[in-house]
Amino acid sequence: MKIISMIPARYSASRFPGKLMQDLGGKSVIRRTYExxxxxxxxxxxxxxxxxSIIYNEIVNNGGKAMMSIKEHECGSDRIAEAVENLDIDIVVNVQGDEPFTDKESLEKLIAVFKDDHTKNIDLASLMVHxxxxxxxxxxxxxxVVVDMFDFALYFSRSPIPYPRDKTVAVKYFxxxxxxxxxxxxxxxxxKLPMLTLEASEKLEQLRYLEYGKRIKMVETSVQGVEIDTPEDLERAKKLWK
Incomplete structure (x- = not known):
């Protein structure tokens, strides 16, 4: 089974433009994630x-591998799909460019989903943390994200889900x-699938899969780390890095 990792990286992030080129312990965020x-x-x-080209040069000039997208893309999965279309691979792991604390243990759990799926019933898997x-x-x-009893995703949202109408119920948030x-x-x-309304509303690409009836196997990890979406996240990441 040939497994590769692709890291989609946009420079002009809406909430924090240029975040992937911000300094984190003497190296850029994208370089930290790649390494x-x-x-x-x-x-x-x-x-x-x-x-x-800024991000491309940052990686290549520091001994890494990078590709330039040919088309404009709304989300990272589209960007990766274009890149792997003609590659001889079985599994591609999408690591977000703003995840400098990416760890081996979590990725091993994710890859194990496919190694154990001998009938090839699972199309994609992702991580969640309590x-x-x-x-x-x-x-x-x-x-x-909320999941069913078999850890398949039911829904993803920027809102708190489930809503705690009955506060005596011990629900876990992921x-x-x-x-x-x-x-x-x-x-x-x-x-090849066009974006539908849930994805467009929440700006969450994983909802496209659910809207088209696909199943996403969720894997719990205990590694929290910091995803860098805002300047405040970057400051938290700097403290954690030290």
């Missing part, structure tokens, strides 16, 4: 795919970490 992914030694190849901080649960920049693993065929199928 952390390579260091897991889980992949046949690790490639940053970007629409930015959260208890009320501010984080209510933060629209923190994407939440944060969706933007790391996905796809069978190549499923990713290419996704690329």
């Amino acid at each position: 952390a992914t390579v260091a897991t030694n889980l992949f046949y190849d690790v490639i940053v795919v970007t629409d930015s 959260i208890t901080d009320e501010a984080e649960i209510n933060n629209p920049n923190t994407v939440k 944060k969706h970490k933007g790391v996905y693993a796809f069978r190549k065929e499923a990713l290419l199928d996704f690329y």
Whole structure:
């Protein structure tokens, strides 16, 4: 089974433009993410795919691998699908460019889903982490996920889900970490499907799969880390890095 990692990287992020080129402990955020992914030694190849010559040069000039996107893309999965269309691979793991704390343990759990799926019933899998901080649960920049009893995703939202109408019920809240693993065929199928209303409303690409009836296997990890969506996240990341 040939497994690669692709890191989609936009320069002009809406909430924090240029965030991937911000300094984190003496290196850019995107370089930290790339090096952390390579260091897991889980992949046949690790490639940053970007629409930015700045990010491309940052990776290539520091000994890494990068590709320039040909088309404009609304989301990272589309960007990766274009990049892998003609590659001889089985599984592609999408690590977000703003995840400098990417760790081996979590990625191993994700890859194991496919190694154990001998009948090839699972098209894609993703990570979630249990959260208890009320501010984080209510933060629209923190994407939440609810799952069924078999850990397949029921819905993703920027709102707190489930809503605590009955506060005596002990529900667990899970944060969706933007790391996905796809069978190549499923990713290419996704690329051909037009965006529908839920994805457009929440600005969450994973909802496209659910809207088209696909199933997403969620894998729980205990590694929290920091995804860098805002300047405040970057400051938290700097403290954690030290």
